[in-house]
């Protein structure tokens with residue numbers, strides 16, 4: 533089969549398109565024909581070696597944290613799936629087999645049926661972004677109806693789903709984004725969109741919850757926007773300085789771990805129309821290096837780039 537892979541850490545140009553043996557479904561695994569893989573920030577950070585202190589890779593590495601497709605075969609001990617089922621899959625960061633390939637032998641425990649009303653491509657765009665958004669909103673922040681919530685990075689793949697989830701929960705949502713994306717984030721359900729490329733407006737009411745998806749200077753700017761006793765929830769790869777005590781607010785990191793039940797809930801919310809999948813662009817597998825380059829350069833907006841093998 534064809535796959536994108538790299539044999540060492542480096543820039544996007546270490547990614548090549550190669551022909552590799554078709555994987556087999558071992559015990560507890562499902563062999564899935566990938567119809568779309570999403571390109572996530574973790575994919576390029578792993579390739580660049582930025583996370584080498586946390587994850588040791590075996591080369592050659594096929595990138596890709598998530599994707600969706602159709603079951604081709606099931607290994608022993610996989611009662612829940614049959615060939616022909618449409619499924620979403622998660623691939624652990626250190627797995628040699630990622631989703632930028634024509635097929636993957638995925639762990640059945642990290643494989644989720646796609647509801648009939650949802651397209652396979654929409655499911656692919658929702659897996660890791662939806663998992664991250666839902667854990668942060670429902671488990672870490674426990675957003676409640678009527679709360680004032682600010683999402684820093686509301687036009688991104690995770691931030692856009694946070695905006696949608698918080699609005700659906702009945703929160704009053706404000707989101708930051710580039711000025712060209714203001715209508716986009718209000719279209720996702722934000723009550724107010726603030727352009728990060730313009731002076732920050734005066735008079736934003738104190739926020740009960742702020743989600744920081746950016747880190748750095750954006751993280752520092754979150755503290756004065758919170759009400760006393762408010763909650764700052766962050767999920768970035770970059771370290772932060774916790775200034776919660778100085779501002780009288782709680783600071784929590786959203787701990788994101790692969791979880792089939794959470795992904796099933798995300799896909800169900802999308803199938804019923806509560807969440808809308810955000811797809812920035814669709815590229816062939818040969819576009820893997822270019823997709824990662826664009827994501828790392830901050831050139832991707834309004835959702836995931838999908839690779840279609």
Ligand SMILES: NC(=O)c1ccc[n+]([C@@H]2O[C@H](COP(=O)([O-])OP(=O)(O)OC[C@H]3O[C@@H](n4cnc5c(N)ncnc54)[C@H](OP(=O)(O)O)[C@@H]3O)[C@@H](O)[C@H]2O)c1
Nearest residue numbers: 573664685687688689690708709710713728745767788833
């Ligand atoms: N395990 C975890 O902890 C975990 C899981 C998932 C994601 N994350 C992290 O969450 C972050 C977002 O992920 P993602 O997949 O949603 O990335 P993404 O789709 O690339 O989104 C990034 C967004 O950041 C926005 N942005 C850039 N500078 C900004 C600023 N100064 N203020 C506000 N927004 C700004 C951009 O908005 P415009 O498009 O409007 O320019 C862009 O849409 C990443 O840092 C990622 O590493 C962590």
